[in-house]
Amino acid sequence: MAEIILKNITKEYENGFQAVKNINLEIKDNEFVILVGPSGCGKSTTLRMIAGLEDISEGDLYLDGNRINDVPPQNRDIAMVFQNYALYPHMTVYQNIAYSLKIKKVPKDEIDRRVKEVAASLGLTELLDRRPGQLSGGQKQRVAMGRAIIRHPKAFLMDEPLSNLDAKLRGQMRVEIADLYQRLNTTFIYVTHDQTEAMTLGTKIVVMKDGEIQQTDSPTNLFNYPVNKFVAGFIGTPAMNFFDAECTEEDGMVVLRTADGMIPLPEEKAAKLKEGGWLGKTVSAGIRPEHVRLCTEAEAAFKGTVSVFELLGSNAIIYVQCGDQRIIMNTDETDRQEHGSEVCLKPLAEKLHIFDPETERTITN
Amino acid sequence: MSKKKTKYKRRYDSLPTVLLFVLPALIPLIVFWIYPILRSIYLSFTNWDYISPTYKIVWFKNYASLFRNPRFYEALWHTVVFTAGTLFPTIILGLILALLLVKNFRGSGIVKFILFSPWITPTVAISIVWSWIYKVDGGIANTILTNLGMTPLKWINSSDTAMLSVIIVTIWKSLGYSMIFYLSALERVPGELYEAGALDGAFGWRQFVDITLPSISPTTFFLSIITMVNSLQAYDQIQVLTQGGPAGSTRTLLYMYYQLGFQEFNMGQATAVAVVMIILTAGLSLIQFKVSEKWVHY
Numbered sequence: 067m068a069e070i071i072l073k074n075i076t077k078e079y080e081n082g083f084q085a086v087k088n089i090n091l092e093i094k095d096n097e098f099v100i101l102v103g104p105s106g107c108g109k110s111t112t113l114r115m116i117a118g119l120e121d122i123s124e125g126d127l128y129l130d131g132n133r134i135n136d137v138p139p140q141n142r143d144i145a146m147v148f149q150n151y152a153l154y155p156h157m158t159v160y161q162n163i164a165y166s167l168k169i170k171k172v173p174k175d176e177i178d179r180r181v182k183e184v185a186a187s188l189g190l191t192e193l194l195d196r197r198p199g200q201l202s203g204g205q206k207q208r209v210a211m212g213r214a215i216i217r218h219p220k221a222f223l224m225d226e227p228l229s230n231l232d233a234k235l236r237g238q239m240r241v242e243i244a245d246l247y248q249r250l251n252t253t254f255i256y257v258t259h260d261q262t263e264a265m266t267l268g269t270k271i272v273v274m275k276d277g278e279i280q281q282t283d284s285p286t287n288l289f290n291y292p293v294n295k296f297v298a299g300f301i302g303t304p305a306m307n308f309f310d311a312e313c314t315e316e317d318g319m320v321v322l323r324t325a326d327g328m329i330p331l332p333e334e335k336a337a338k339l340k341e342g343g344w345l346g347k348t349v350s351a352g353i354r355p356e357h358v359r360l361c362t363e364a365e366a367a368f369k370g371t372v373s374v375f376e377l378l379g380s381n382a383i384i385y386v387q388c389g390d391q392r393i394i395m396n397t398d399e400t401d402r403q404e405h406g407s408e409v410c411l412k413p414l415a416e417k418l419h420i421f422d423p424e425t426e427r428t429i430t431n
Numbered sequence: 432m433s434k435k436k437t438k439y440k441r442r443y444d445s446l447p448t449v450l451l452f453v454l455p456a457l458i459p460l461i462v463f464w465i466y467p468i469l470r471s472i473y474l475s476f477t478n479w480d481y482i483s484p485t486y487k488i489v490w491f492k493n494y495a496s497l498f499r500n501p502r503f504y505e506a507l508w509h510t511v512v513f514t515a516g517t518l519f520p521t522i523i524l525g526l527i528l529a530l531l532l533v534k535n536f537r538g539s540g541i542v543k544f545i546l547f548s549p550w551i552t553p554t555v556a557i558s559i560v561w562s563w564i565y566k567v568d569g570g571i572a573n574t575i576l577t578n579l580g581m582t583p584l585k586w587i588n589s590s591d592t593a594m595l596s597v598i599i600v601t602i603w604k605s606l607g608y609s610m611i612f613y614l615s616a617l618e619r620v621p622g623e624l625y626e627a628g629a630l631d632g633a634f635g636w637r638q639f640v641d642i643t644l645p646s647i648s649p650t651t652f653f654l655s656i657i658t659m660v661n662s663l664q665a666y667d668q669i670q671v672l673t674q675g676g677p678a679g680s681t682r683t684l685l686y687m688y689y690q691l692g693f694q695e696f697n698m699g700q701a702t703a704v705a706v707v708m709i710i711l712t713a714g715l716s717l718i719q720f721k722v723s724e725k726w727v728h729y
């Protein structure tokens with residue numbers, strides 16, 4: 067049970083560098099919140115401030131209504147899983163998991179019962195006598211989680227917990243974390259730069275850049291309704307295609323004119339552009355690779371040549387070079403497109419995202 | 432496939448090839464280490480007087496008379512006292528200094544250099560300076576004691592305090608060395624361990640005992656072996672400060688070896704002492720290695 071509120075939180079280092087700039091965030095009980103963003107965006111610093119491992123320069127941090135800015139980490143009742151696991155190398159798995167309870171002077175038989183319970187739930191029973199040096203990456207990660215779980219904390223903080231694992235294991239552990247979240251029914255705050263982890267695990271995603279929160283939303287909303295070009299480009303793999311286009315009205319219809327053709331816009335988007343006074347101006351448009359289609363020359367918004375064709379099994383990713391612009395297409399038409407073959411492409415107009423080229427804010431999604 | 436493997440094996444396992452790789456390391460080892468040890472063991476079974484070209488084999492007579500000699504047990508005891516008296520303070524004080532200096536502050540580099548400088552100064556030079564410090568009349572040590580209202584000591588001039596005096600010089604010399612090793616060990620302890628500890632509730636003394644000490648245990652182990660061997664081999668400071676006196680109170684096994692061999696010209700018995708020292712050093716190191724399995728974490 068934990069509700070965490072960050073109110074105007076700023077982290078400024080002694081050299082004047084601001085890692086986190088005046089962020090506001092409300093994390094409700096039982097939410098799985100993901101802090102995501104590129105390296106250096108302040109996501110880990112934010113997490114560490116919540117844990118109490120970094121001082122807060124300005125603002126207030128509340129846990130269940132109590133201001134905890136000055137509460138030391140051990141009294142916050144928060145557990146954290148570190149990127150490099152941070153297991154005590156000289157202790158066995160058992161001792162690692164039991165350590166926090168031992169410090170709290172919990173009776174030995176209760177420690178024993180709880181360690182065994184946690185170990186069983188994480189499949190660590192056979193490994194209790196081993197030291198971290200004798201464990202694989204995945205096993206270490208499980209021990210790190212066990213160490214967090216045993217305390218029954220109010221919230222779990224995880225700082226890029228899967229980044230040291232190979233791709234297969236990462237997928238497996240992701241499922242285990244999701245399962246853990248369902249079982250424990252408590253608040254999770256998870257930092258990652260991997261947006262697949264963000265999209266699959268989170269109930270709420272916070273996208274950060276340069277120490278500022280760009281958007282806080284559900285995974286679906288973030289994907290479908292990004293508030294700006296950064297969020298649109300950051301969420302989704304392969305990343306969204308961006309291109310500049312002129313917004314004009316032709317035969318009573320609002321269209322985006324591209325280098326090779328035009329895209330008639332649906333009414334709703336047309337109205338937004340008209341309202342905003344964008345007619346006759348250049349806008350920045352974005353379309354996700356899965357919303358690009360092959361088409362006839364007459365319908366084409368882009369004409370180009372195939373530079374790379376990646377077959378991924380049930381779908382294929384085609385990289386098309388259109389002049390100096392590269393358009394990526396994610397399609398379930400898996401017939402091989404030869405390198406250099408000429409293709410015509412069109413975006414699904416209703417799926418277009420249109421941004422202000424200056425401010426990069428979304429005009430319409 | 433298997434044919435190719437055998438061919439490979441034959442080519443590289445041939446004796447000349449192996450020797451070509453091994454000899455550059457083996458020759459100095461044999462000339463300066465293995466041969467002298469074997470020669471010493473051989474000499475310990477003779478009555479060589481260090482000067483005469485001839486000698487007789489006396490087998491275990493040297494050892495028998497050594498083990499009957501109270502001077503030997505006295506020297507053995509002094510060696511134990513000297514080794515323990517230098518080993519523990521060097522390690523503990525070195526660690527304390529490192530803990531104080533691990534956080535950089537203005538001028539910390541200079542402080543580290545000053546503390547380390549005795550290690551790179553010749554022991555003979557250090558010992559001469561300390562012999563002045565220890566002067567009964569007008570020496571700095573007694574001046575300090577008098578100013579603190581304490582009774583002046585006779586330092587190296589009394590059999591009660593001579594060993595303490597030599598131990599202090601030895602600790603002072605090796606302190607910087609252990610501090611430097613501990614500094615680098617402390618810097619290598621991952622910060623995440625302390626952070627995980629902070630969340631678990633480990634701070635202060637608890638953090639030191641549960642996280643810092645085990646993390647730097649390989650360094651402690653290394654230093655304990657090196658300091659022990661250095662103490663067993665201590666000669667310069669004893670020679671300059673006390674010459675094993677007064678009344679043999681600072682005569683260690685090594686110093687006894689020197690006296691037997693080069694003052695009393697009884698090289699046979701002197702090398703017997705040397706052999707005992709080799710066995711003692713090897714035995715103590717072995718014990719340390721065995722015990723270390725329990726407390727050293729790599």
